[in-house]
Amino acid sequence: MSEQTTHKNKETRGFQSEVKQLLHLMIHSLYSNKEIFLRELISNASDAADKLRFRALSQSDLYENDAELGVKLSYNEEAGTLTVSDNGIGMTRDEVIEHLGTIAKSGTKDFFAKLSEEETKDSQLIGQFGVGFYSAFIVADAVTVNTRAAGTPADQAVRWHSTGEGDYSVEDIEKAGRGTEIILHLREEEKEFLSEYRLRDIIGKYSDHIGIPVQIQTAERDEEGKETGNKKWEQINKAQALWTRNKSDITDEEYQEFYKHVSHDFAEPLIWSHNRVEGKQDYTSLLYIPSKAPWDMYNRDSKHGLKLYVQRVFIMDDAQQFMPSYLRFMRGLIDSNDLPLNVSREILQDNKVTQSLRKACTKRALTMMERLANNDAEKYQTLWDEFGQVLKEGPAEDFANRDKIAKLLRFSSTHTDSTEQNVSLAAYVERMKEGQDKIYYLTADTFTAAKNSPHLEQFRAKGLEVLLMHDRIDEWLMGNLPEFDGKAFQAITKADLDLSTFEDEEEKEKHKETEEAFQSVIERTKSYLGERVQDVRATFKLHDTPAVVVTGEHEMGTQMAKLLAAAGHEAPEVKYILELNPEHKLVNKMADEADEEQFGLWVEMLLGQALLAERGSVEDPSQFLSAVNKLLA
Known part of the structure; x- marks a missing residue:
């Protein structure tokens, strides 16, 4: 943080260095897809409404006699401003500084180093990172945020302002209503977004699934269609949580856009599964497998998990209790009618309903992958290339599903001598020679070392296939996978x-x-x-x-x-x-x-x-x- 200058209740602060990097790279890398700024801001507004609804379960006075939550869009052509406002949870001064001045994600330095090394992939990588609020600077040369946290007095509101360069200012203001108002001072070349038609089109494309009303300020017209000079608010989205709708009424495009809302990923998901269960348990799950690995996937301590709703009320992000660690790349949500509304992470840990939901979600995720492997080998290969090393953690972590996971594993092999891991254990067993009762494998530091290992000489001479394992985790995997389909594994570097x-x-x-x-x-x-x-x-x-x-x-x-x-x-x-x-x-x-x-x-x-x-x-x-x-x- 740079040196701060304070004048009364106004102070100027320097952005965290990672924020500066993100702003610079994002503005240049995401320019071709600039309309996503509106999706990100509306998504944040929806999250703010979810958080207020949850907090108000135990503090109903946070609603301040205004329980109708929503997002409003208005624009001023003369001033060149677009305003996105919500009446959600809002922010205190400290929260504004924390959320809008820094990136509190572990591993950000490594992430930005990766961006620098792979400039051609910047757009995709930034998308994985989730740019959220900062996407406003793609189209605006200045952004003003007026916000007041629910439950605080009107004179404790805060104004944040920045031109997206090196610093930002924070000052106290008065704000009658709770929530957050974001005013984008659009660049001259971005005035296309000061159009009702354009805004309707973007919201129809990206935000129709948002579970709260999104309204736009529009001109009132008389019976002949002429503008009266008055303005009115008009709702332009369905405002029904997507997962509560019938599957047959939801298009692929809607599922894909909802994935981007849930995950803050820019890429399309690889596959998804929407499931409603009634009976002994009553819940809905909507699970997605991304098409690209998250940037922090190999950091087992980073937050991962599903969004948790109880009776349609948002409870928490990143509920890790519903997915095992080896499926930490899964995205989506679970909405349970059986958990209490006041559930906490601690209660979830030892709750029988949680354990049952975890089993069901794990089984559903593995079934999704199994179907993909059986029906679309090319898509499954994409999944394996992105998430295979994490899936290999499965047999050690999840004994109950070890056989299911084993069917999903892919390896290199002497059958193809290719570095691509595309050989399943089932395919290996099918090709086994007469009299062969073991699955032969070799572990090495690299594919080249494995392929040229002297241990393979007689296997090649006798036409015996050997799995070539060259990932760091393979030795750990084989220590927890004694057999497949009744055939024991045999390391060819062992004396027996x-x-x-x-x-x-x-x-x-x-x-x-x-x-x-x-x-x-x-x-x-x-x-x-x-x-x-x-x-x-x-x-x-x-x-x-x-x-x-x-x-x-x-x-x-x-x-x-x-x-x-x-x-x-x-x-x-x-x-x-x-x-x-x-x-x-x-x-x-x-x-x-x-x-x-x-x-x-x-x-x-x-x-x-x-x-x-x-x-x-x-x-x-x-x-x-x-x-x-x-x-x-």
């Missing part, structure tokens, strides 16, 4: 891997003879490495690679250790098993080496190579490089 089912008797016999002949080399390698490895074994799953390291069946894998370390936890040391390929030239060269010192150099080189391939690093790089250099020399 057995591919003998896919070998003929001749091959098995040959491998047995080779292993017996190679036993002395195994013992010699064990003796050299000592406690540095858990064990040394021969393996026949390799073709072009001399050695790999694997972990024991119940030991922590490399990716899980990295995941814990990245989260700041102390991960136990991973002790590897070194597997040598007795049919590889380099291993045979090592086996033929009589000199113990030279033999040791070969072991160091092969172990170092295997560790680099598995985890990208070796414990002692100088020892590894020294061995390589000596062998080369």
